[in-house]
Amino acid sequence: MAGDRHQFILGLVIKKMREEGATVYGVDGNYPGLFGERISLPPQIMRHRPDAIGVKADGQICIGEAKTENDISNSRTYEQLQDFSAVELNGRLCEVFIGVPQTGEDLFNRSLERWGLKGSQNIYVLFVPDEIIND
Numbered sequence: 001m002a003g004d005r006h007q008f009i010l011g012l013v014i015k016k017m018r019e020e021g022a023t024v025y026g027v028d029g030n031y032p033g034l035f036g037e038r039i040s041l042p043p044q045i046m047r048h049r050p051d052a053i054g055v056k057a058d059g060q061i062c063i064g065e066a067k068t069e070n071d072i073s074n075s076r077t078y079e080q081l082q083d084f085s086a087v088e089l090n091g092r093l094c095e096v097f098i099g100v101p102q103t104g105e106d107l108f109n110r111s112l113e114r115w116g117l118k119g120s121q122n123i124y125v126l127f128v129p130d131e132i133i134n135d
Contacts (some may be wrong), residue, residue, distance in 0.1 A: 023056075098125050
């Protein structure tokens, strides 16, 4: 079960996905949906199941991931980002929204560069101020 910090960051990622026009139809975690409706698990994409998945009106698939401090230096995180940012669904690369605690920004950016993902046009990073993250 994901911790409270992860769930809080995921909620902000989902909010950002919705702001960008995505309708979220799959969430791996405790998320009640807009009106408390049950949301199913996202499908596995390549080697991993994302935390959230949605689709925009034009068919653009959006993937959401939340990461805590412990995930930033984890190779699994970058394996996920490689998979999610490289897959084409509905004829287009998926948009990947990832939430990371602000205190991990430098390490996360260095890791993105090391993994060859820095500057990816379809990866959007939301750095969440630590003082608003619920413990």
